[in-house]
Amino acid sequence: MNWAKDLARSVKNILDMSRRSRSVSPSSRTTKRQKVDHLTKESFKNGIFLAPMVRSGCLPTRLFALKHGATLVWGPEMVDKAMLHAKREVDPVTGVISYNGVSRAIFTTHPIEKPYLVFQLGSADPELAVQAAKVVQQDISGIDLNCGCPKPFSTHAGMGAALLTNPDLLCSILTALRAAMPPEITVTAKIRLLPSQEDTLKLVERIVNTGISALTVHCRTRNMRDKNPAVIERLREIVDFVDKMGKGIAVTENGDCEGWEDSKRVRKVTGASSVMIARGAESNPSCFSETPLVDVEKTLMPAYLRLCKYLDNHWSLTKFCVTQFKGKRVEATKAESTELRQKIAKAKSFDDMAKVAAPWTGEDEMKAIIQAIEENNPKDRRLLPSQFLGDNAPPDEDEEGIPEYSSQEPIPNYFTPEHTQNPEPPSLRAPHLPNNFERLVLPPSEPPTPTQTLKPSLTASP
Incomplete structure (x- = not known):
């Protein structure tokens, strides 16, 4: 009968271990905030x-x-x-x-x-x-x-x-x-x-x-x-x-x-x-x-053209965007840049840019972009105050929270005089404000909530 006692003892031990594993003991650690996959x-x-x-x-x-x-x-x-x-x-x-x-x-x-x-x-x-x-x-x-x-x-x-x-x-x-x-x-x-x-x-x-x-x-x-x-x-x-x-x-x-x-x-x-x-x-x-990127004529323009062709981006739209590109030249010469831009100006389709962009490996360009985004999540791309304020910056939070910026530096001496508008610089063909602008803006009301007065004082907050 010893074997029966041993079996009963073993079953009891297994049940005890099972109950202990299911029990939840209170944790002293603060529960981390879960990361979300949408914008907040x-x-x-x-x-x-x-x-x-x-x-x-x-x-x-x-x-x-x-x-x-x-x-x-x-x-x-x-x-x-x-x-x-x-x-x-x-x-x-x-x-x-x-x-x-x-x-x-x-x-x-x-x-x-x-x-x-x-x-x-x-x-x-x-x-x-x-x-x-x-x-x-x-x-x-x-x-x-x-x-x-x-x-x-x-x-x-x-x-x-x-x-x-x-x-x-x-x-x-x-x-x-x-x-x-x-x-x-x-x-x-x-x-x-x-x-x-x-x-x-x-x-x-x-x-x-x-x-x-x-x-x-x-x-x-x-x-x-x-x-x-x-x-x-x-x-x-x-x-x-x-x-x-x-x-x-x-x-x-x-x-x-x-x-x-x-x-x-x-x-x-x-x-x-x-x-x-x-x-x-x-x-x-x-x-x-x-x-x-520097030398955009070599490092950016050809890749951009290849990607646009692969994505079936309209040629006229592609042409406009490429002609806007400019940057510091290190190895590319002014003559090379001028020649390329002249080719783009004369081009009427992607085919006219074959010598510049070929081989047309737009799929590879897209794969490189996807890989870069997946390996370096853009949402983690942050410019924290400590990176530009130094010792005057508030302490950075960890990866779970992004700190708000609050500087204690003096506010520049810039203000709007009472009952006046800031000067509007002249510009050609600009749609100007209507003559009855003052009546169209906000009617007189109570002072804005966070401030004690409507005077546009720029005195630093305590």
Whole structure:
């Protein structure tokens, strides 16, 4: 009978061990926050972004920007009505997703950029904006409302910068988008400065209260153009104002930032959470890297042409983008550059560029981009305050959280005199503000929430 006792003892031991293994003992360690695969408010902090640009912001440029270190990329502005009638098609070979109009592709994207892609929408109608956003939402991670484009094709229909003089409509569109979009799709806005800092703060407060995830401010007014220097000094007060609202909203600076190194200067002056680059990226999509490409005639143009042909990017669009590229010459000579640009100017199709781009290994270019994105997640591409503020920077958080930037440096001596507008520099063919602008902006109201007075004082906060 000893064997029976031994068997019973063994069974009892096994059952005891099983119960102990199923028991959960309390852990003294703090549970880590799980990483999410979609955009959040934190995704817009400490980043360096590709700005939305007509033509220059096409798919190949966005892919090269991500390859070379852009955190997020914005597509070019798409008008709501155009997207409503677009037909979605997927290329079975390249994977390119096209939203086609009657005769051409209106918007193209690729699944590899979806986690980092913000779709910029042009709209002057909340219902149309929602309908258009729903058409494209399966292929993007965020919707950005264009409230800053000053060009007639946008403003004549009440879109773009025209929304700045109709804040009720602007905010109703953002509110409608936030209510209609699933929570994993962020809703953001991109605006320009109003002539008065006081009115700008009022507008910003209303926009932030719509529930957006981030705000981009192009540091020029509607009547200013690229030739006019951006007044980035005005942004610091806006950044502090938004920060005091306590909603965790990142403010991104746009205007006159040329690349990764220059973004340190811009953030130091403005206190912005992130920077957005337009013209610098148009000239060289690798400007997001600490070591941007040089000799672009050899290192960028041929590769760009090969990728565009593989992705079936329209030749005229490709030609426009390539002619914008320029950069420092190290080995390439001026004569070589001139000769190449003359060939591009005369070319009428990809075939005319065969001697420059051949062999047509666009598939290899695409594989290299995919590999670079997969090995170096663009969302991890962060410019932390410690990288440009040194000992004065707040401590960096670990990989689970991105710290907010808050500088204690003195604010530049720049202010808007009471009851006046900032001077508008003259510019040719610029759509100017309406004569009744003062009545169209925000009506008199209570002082903005975070401040005690409407006087645009730029005294540093305690």
